Amino acid sequence: MKNKSERYIPLVVSVGQVAIFPYYIIWLKQASITFTLFAWLFAAFSFTAALGYRIFQSKKNTSSFIPFIYMGMGSLYVLVSILSNSFEFLPYIALLIQVILGFLQGYYHAWHIERKAYRLHAVNHYLLVGSVMVVLSFVKILSPVIIISAFGGVLFMIGFGLAWVTQVTCIELDDVK
Amino acid sequence: MKLLPIKLQKHALHKNPWFLGLIVFMFSVWIVLNIPIEKRKYGLSQSNLTTDYTGLLPERIKGIVKAGDRTELQRIVKEANKNGHHISVAGLQHSQGGHTYYKDSVVLDMKTFNKVLEIDEQYKTVKVESGATWGDVQAAIQPYGLALKVTQSQSIFTIGGSLSVNAHGRDIRFGPMAGTVKEMTILTPTGEIKTVTRNDSEEWLKYVLGGYGLFGVILDVTLELTENEVYTIHTRVLNIKDYESYFSNLLRNDDTAMHYARVSVAPSTFLDEMYIIDYKKTGTQDNQTPLKEEHGARIGKMAIDLGRKGGSWEDLFWENQKLLIKSIDGDKITRNNAMRGNSAFMEYTKPSRVEVLQEFFIPVDQYEEYISDLKNMLPDNDKDDDFKIHNITVRYAPKDNYTGLNYAKEDMFGLVVLIQHGLQENEMDNAEAIIQKWTDLTLEYGGSYYLPYYHYQSKEQFQRSYPGWGKFHQEKLKRDPNGLFQNIFYNYYFIEGASHEK
Numbered sequence: 001m002k003n004k005s006e007r008y009i010p011l012v013v014s015v016g017q018v019a020i021f022p023y024y025i026i027w028l029k030q031a032s033i034t035f036t037l038f039a040w041l042f043a044a045f046s047f048t049a050a051l052g053y054r055i056f057q058s059k060k061n062t063s064s065f066i067p068f069i070y071m072g073m074g075s076l077y078v079l080v081s082i083l084s085n086s087f088e089f090l091p092y093i094a095l096l097i098q099v100i101l102g103f104l105q106g107y108y109h110a111w112h113i114e115r116k117a118y119r120l121h122a123v124n125h126y127l128l129v130g131s132v133m134v135v136l137s138f139v140k141i142l143s144p145v146i147i148i149s150a151f152g153g154v155l156f157m158i159g160f161g162l163a164w165v166t167q168v169t170c171i172e173l174d175d176v177k
Numbered sequence: 178m179k180l181l182p183i184k185l186q187k188h189a190l191h192k193n194p195w196f197l198g199l200i201v202f203m204f205s206v207w208i209v210l211n212i213p214i215e216k217r218k219y220g221l222s223q224s225n226l227t228t229d230y231t232g233l234l235p236e237r238i239k240g241i242v243k244a245g246d247r248t249e250l251q252r253i254v255k256e257a258n259k260n261g262h263h264i265s266v267a268g269l270q271h272s273q274g275g276h277t278y279y280k281d282s283v284v285l286d287m288k289t290f291n292k293v294l295e296i297d298e299q300y301k302t303v304k305v306e307s308g309a310t311w312g313d314v315q316a317a318i319q320p321y322g323l324a325l326k327v328t329q330s331q332s333i334f335t336i337g338g339s340l341s342v343n344a345h346g347r348d349i350r351f352g353p354m355a356g357t358v359k360e361m362t363i364l365t366p367t368g369e370i371k372t373v374t375r376n377d378s379e380e381w382l383k384y385v386l387g388g389y390g391l392f393g394v395i396l397d398v399t400l401e402l403t404e405n406e407v408y409t410i411h412t413r414v415l416n417i418k419d420y421e422s423y424f425s426n427l428l429r430n431d432d433t434a435m436h437y438a439r440v441s442v443a444p445s446t447f448l449d450e451m452y453i454i455d456y457k458k459t460g461t462q463d464n465q466t467p468l469k470e471e472h473g474a475r476i477g478k479m480a481i482d483l484g485r486k487g488g489s490w491e492d493l494f495w496e497n498q499k500l501l502i503k504s505i506d507g508d509k510i511t512r513n514n515a516m517r518g519n520s521a522f523m524e525y526t527k528p529s530r531v532e533v534l535q536e537f538f539i540p541v542d543q544y545e546e547y548i549s550d551l552k553n554m555l556p557d558n559d560k561d562d563d564f565k566i567h568n569i570t571v572r573y574a575p576k577d578n579y580t581g582l583n584y585a586k587e588d589m590f591g592l593v594v595l596i597q598h599g600l601q602e603n604e605m606d607n608a609e610a611i612i613q614k615w616t617d618l619t620l621e622y623g624g625s626y627y628l629p630y631y632h633y634q635s636k637e638q639f640q641r642s643y644p645g646w647g648k649f650h651q652e653k654l655k656r657d658p659n660g661l662f663q664n665i666f667y668n669y670y671f672i673e674g675a676s677h678e679k
Contacts, residue, residue: 033215040208047204051197058194088482088527091212099205 007117009158013070014112014125016151017105019132020077023144030085031094041094045102052106066111067166070159073104077152081145212475215526220270221286227278231533233600233631234275234665238265240283244290244308247370247396254394254661255368257283263663266390268308268335272342272629273533275665276389282663285394287337293317294397301402302359307337307395314400315468315513322464324405324512326351330437330572331518337395342629343387343583345574345591346516347435347456349428351403355386355579360399363392366657370396375579384652387580389628391653391662405512407463408434408456412502415451421544423453424573424590433457435515438571440548440592443495444488447557448548450495451571452502456515463511477522485525485567485597488560525597532567532597535612536627537619538574538589547622554618555611563604564611568595581649584625584642591627609633616642628666636674646670 032038226235267277290308312332435456484494525532612633
């Protein structure tokens with residue numbers, strides 16, 4: 001079960017995140033008012049990604065958090081899709097989202113590169129992203145909000161499912177003991 | 178314990194989670210403090226529709242001329258007379274009723290006509306081109322220990338714009354702004370360049386000052402100045418009913434140079450409580466203190482945005498304002514800096530809504546009764562209403578004998594009201610109905626309303642507020658026979674009126 005989840009789910013997560021990236025960027029640009037703030041928000045993302053990456057490396061038993069990382073990232077994408085663009089405090093919320101998302105992605109990436117399937121994922125990832133983007137280029141009806149929220153929802157459910165499966169597995173192992 | 182070489186310690190530092198966490202925290206705080214404020218998009222445009230600060234009256238114009246040379250301006254005016262074109266005059270465009278443009282007009286953008294020409298230290302005067310801002314003038318006169326006699330509370334506006342609306346501010350000693358103009362050079366509607374004074378028999382100043390750009394182009398102005406004195410700030414919270422007597426005492430004693438007040442629009446103290454800020458003379462002149470710049474606008478904007486939500490947020494905003502004025506009680510400030518209020522924190526860019534100003538003038542001795550009636554007319558909690566009142570500032574507007582369309586026929590208090598409402602047709606109609614009712618109440622008390630703002634009022638209310646409108650109109654027709662200088666304001670009040678009034 002674990003091998004399967006490590007084989008397919010990270011690929012879905014990585015490809016999905018790159019595929020929705022253009023939509024997310026549009027939202028972030030609208031929330032940023034100026035290019036300067038837009039750049040600062042990316043810088044904040046990068047710094048917190050470094051923090052997330054480092055925290056993964058410095059902890060033991062780090063894999064157990066991965067379902068919650070998925071759930072966290074999914075929740076943030078759903079939040080982005082429901083926030084109103086005319087909300088007065090949008091730049092502050094965007095900063096908070098960038099900081100949390102950066103941390104989660106840094107942590108996730110540090111975990112992902114240690115998986116055995118990572119090298120295989122890298123090739124498939126590029127091929128899939130290319131294909132998905134070509135498909136999305138023909139999608140004219142769905143708004144970016146729907147695509148971001150759909151991916152956020154999928155990510156959250158994956159995380160929730162993994163957490164549930166992990167818990168069930170632990171209980172079963174305890175019974176065996 | 179084995180010590181690592183310095184090179185390795187440095188290498189390890191950026192991998193330390195605590196260090197990275199600290200970087201993230203500090204960088205995030207820095208971003209929060211530097212998030213820019215979104216500015217309203219407005220102004221002159223040849224490719225799109227032109228608007229002024231509110232964006233409520235979009236219109237297509239013929240062209241924009243950036244003023245730079247007075248001979249060129251003269252040529253444009255003469256040619257427009259010949260060709261039957263219309264001209265409008267624009268500065269910063271913070272007037273809100275289409276005073277700076279007109280359908281298919283050529284708009285003279287005066288912002289580039291902004292040199293400070295001459296400072297006379299002995300006679301305390303400054304000669305300045307009309308496109309300069311009050312801030313430009315302050316920067317030029319501050320090293321001489323001089324300050325303006327009367328100006329607006331913010332220094333971002335152009336001299337020509339403020340004089341065209343005969344603006345007023347926090348000074349309570351030097352009378353109306355129009356009274357501080359010693360001399361002026363104008364370009365008349367027939368293309369003549371004239372230098373005019375208050376004693377001019379043709380009375381050009383009477384119509385150009387507070388003339389809303391309808392009587393020609395102000396080229397340069399000589400303004401009277403005073404000392405850049407250091408003041409002590411005195412603040413106090415008052416009950417509305419005590420304000421008239423407080424202010425009478427203030428005027429009688431000569432120790433206060435400037436003053437303004439704010440009335441609570443928070444539900445729990447609605448039109449009951451107010452606070453006052455006085456600037457008391459110290460007798461010390463200053464030419465060293467630098468002119469203050471706006472800082473912390475983002476924090477101010479966050480506070481004002483919370484207050485804009487109304488209800489208990491407005492209560493919280495009012496309580497915070499009281500704490501703030503308490504914290505500055507006893508501080509020292511120069512006259513120049515007291516005339517440089519902040520403005521960026523007030524930006525309002527919520528889609529499908531607008532924030533506008535209205536100002537009602539009420540005779541000083543009618544204040545208490547007027548506020549009492551106003552309290553019965555307006556809801557004390559507008560949280561769930563479309564029409565929201567966010568601020569009422571009170572300023573003294575002394576009797577004005579200098580201008581044709583004078584709003585202060587006697588000593589008045591000006592109540593500057595900050596309002597937000599929606600832009601749907603029914604929301605605009607609702608705002609118009611409330612403001613017209615408010616105007617009727619003001620007129621009952623012998624008051625008037627200010628004309629640089631959006632025309633919610635009817636033509637009939639305008640004529641009651643400004644009995645001199647007929648003479649003003651006659652002079653306009655006499656001095657500008659071809660109707661060269663035009664704007665939306667003139668068209669509304671003097672020609673067409675509102676569509677439902679036709």
